[in-house]
Amino acid sequence: MPIKLPSFRPRKDAYPPDLWxxxxxxxxxxxxxxxxxxxxxxxxxxxxxxLSAAARIEAIFDPGSFVERDPGLQSVDxxxxxxxxxxxxxxxxxxxxxGMRDAAIRGVGAIEGIWVSGCVMDFAFMGGSMGAVVGxxxxxxxxxxxxxxxxxxxxxxxxxARMQEGTLALMQLAKTVAAIxxxxxxxxxxxxxxxxxxxxxxxxxxxxxxxINLAEPNALIGFAGARVNAGTIAQELPPGFQRAEFLFDHxxxxxxxxxxxxxxxxxxxxxFLVPAPGPRGADDGGIPVFRPMSFLSSLADRMIxxxxxxxxxxxxxxxxxxxxxxSGRRDTTEEDRRG
Numbered sequence: 377m378p379i380k381l382p383s384f385r386p387r388k389d390a391y392p393p394d395l396w397x398x399x400x401x402x403x404x405x406x407x408x409x410x411x412x413x414x415x416x417x418x419x420x421x422x423x424x425x426x427l428s429a430a431a432r433i434e435a436i437f438d439p440g441s442f443v444e445r446d447p448g449l450q451s452v453d454x455x456x457x458x459x460x461x462x463x464x465x466x467x468x469x470x471x472x473x474x475g476m477r478d479a480a481i482r483g484v485g486a487i488e489g490i491w492v493s494g495c496v497m498d499f500a501f502m503g504g505s506m507g508a509v510v511g512x513x514x515x516x517x518x519x520x521x522x523x524x525x526x527x528x529x530x531x532x533x534x535x536x537a538r539m540q541e542g543t544l545a546l547m548q549l550a551k552t553v554a555a556i557x558x559x560x561x562x563x564x565x566x567x568x569x570x571x572x573x574x575x576x577x578x579x580x581x582x583x584x585x586x587x588i589n590l591a592e593p594n595a596l597i598g599f600a601g602a603r604v605n606a607g608t609i610a611q612e613l614p615p616g617f618q619r620a621e622f623l624f625d626h627x628x629x630x631x632x633x634x635x636x637x638x639x640x641x642x643x644x645x646x647x648f649l650v651p652a653p654g655p656r657g658a659d660d661g662g663i664p665v666f667r668p669m670s671f672l673s674s675l676a677d678r679m680i681x682x683x684x685x686x687x688x689x690x691x692x693x694x695x696x697x698x699x700x701x702x703s704g705r706r707d708t709t710e711e712d713r714r715g
Contacts, residue, residue, distance in 0.1 A: 399423050415635050424592050424635055426572060428474070429481045429498035432531055436639050437494070442485030446516060449509045450477045457540040466540070470501045478509040479534070482517045484526070488643035493521040496531040499573070504534035506578050507541045511548025514582055518555035518566075525651050527565040528556075529642065532583040536576015549581040556585050563652025567642060570597050570620070570629070584628070588645055590638070591620035591629045 396405050401423035411418075415435060416425040427435070433442050450467075457463040471477060479501035484493050495517040497504045514530065521528040537545040559566055568586030570579075573596035580599055591597060598605075598618035606613050616622040623629040633641050 397425075417635050422593065422634070424572065424594065426499055426533065428500060429476065429496045432496050432498075432571075433481065433485070433494075435635070436496075436529075436531070436642065437485035437487055438489070442483055442494070444481055444483040445520070446482060446513060447477065449512060451507050451509045451538075451541070453540075454508075454544060455540070455542055457542070459540075463540040466502060474498060474501045476501050478507070478513075479504045480510045480513045482513040484520065484524075487529075487639065487646060490527070490643060490646045492527045492529045492646065493517045493524070494529040494531070497533045497578075499533040499535070502538065504532075504578075505536060505538035505545070506534055506548055507538035507545050508548065510534075510538075511545075511551055514548075514552045515555040518552075518559045521564055521566075522559055522562050525562075525564065525654065527567065527646055527649065527651065528559055529567050529569070530582060530586075531569045531571060532574040532578050533571045534574060534576065534578040534583075536578060546577065549577050552582040553585065556582050560587075562654070565646070565649035565651065567645060567649075569638065569642070570595055572596050575599065575601075587649060589628070589630050590641065591623065591632050592635060592638075593620060593632055595620040597623055597629070 395408055397408055397411060398405055399418045399421065401418060402421040404418070404420050406418060411425070416427055416431075417423070418425070453463045453467075455463075461469075476498060479499075480495055480497045482493075482495040484491060486492070495514050497510070517530070518528055520526075537548070539545070556566060565588075566586050567588050567590065568583055570583055570589065570591045572592060572594070574583050574591075575596065575598055579597060596618055597620055600608075602613055602617055605617075614622070620629055620632045624632050631641070
């Protein structure tokens with residue numbers, strides 16, 4: 377009688393994505409529940425996985441202190457943009473996948489008892505792209521910080537401006553920078569935390585304007601991609617180009633902080649960066665208002681300097697052509713008398 381051997385299932389190379397995650401740094405398979413307990417940081421190589429906005433808020437702010445503001449803001453298809461999908465369809469898919477209305481959440485909360493105005497971005501929502509809603513939330517977060525005299529914290533994770541909104545998205549660069557400048561004029565601290573990735577228009581606007589610029593380890597930070605930069609300068613890029621450690625070595629980032637130390641580091645900085653008292657006699661209840669035209673006028677005055685003095689002729693008795701006396705009569709020159 378033949379012996380019936382037990383059958384074995386072939387070993388699968390794929391693991392269920394809801395249970396396991398492969399670390400891109402050390403290629404080790406990580407159990408998702410243990411990875412979540414470690415704030416999604418690989419225990420072997422310290423690779424920092426991307427976090428959702430909700431998880432980031434939970435990790436930074438005191439439990440139960442964060443109060444979201446403007447949760448109903450939602451992008452509209454002002455341009456009727458269609459590529460492989462219509463823009464409204466992309467928005468709906470991102471909203472279902474992330475549970476967010478757009479790529480940023482803003483509100484106020486406490487960090488070790490210090491109240492701040494915060495805005496946190498989520499790369500999972502259309503690559504964290506900055507459209508009109510994200511720019512408006514960043515600007516409103518800065519305005520709340522000015523009106524309520526509190527620091528501002530922005531956590532960036534974005535691929536840049538949202539191409540589906542065209543010029544409307546590019547306008548957010550100027551709007552957010554103006555809001556940050558008004559915050560600076562009011563003497564209020566601004567801490568910027570850049571995570572992986574912070575690129576494009578977000579990098580080119582408010583992300584690098586902090587009084588303190590922090591970054592997570594090995595985060596991709598830069599404007600254009602490495603391939604574009606290499607092609608532009610026709611040279612090979614140095615190792616670690618556009619990574620957080622590279623930018624720290626070149627003075628573009630103030631500190632590179634492990635995720636487990638971010639909350640304590642921000643709280644320590646907020647204890648040092650105390651908001652300045654509002655000057656008396658300023659607008660908006662003691663808060664100085666940033667006026668772009670006045671700023672440009674004063675800058676032009678400094679660049680031009682004092683006007684040159686009137687030239688002095690060699691002959692004191694001879695009047696310059698075109699010079700008038702106090703009565704308004706033009707001086708007569710030799711040429712006029714000959715004519």
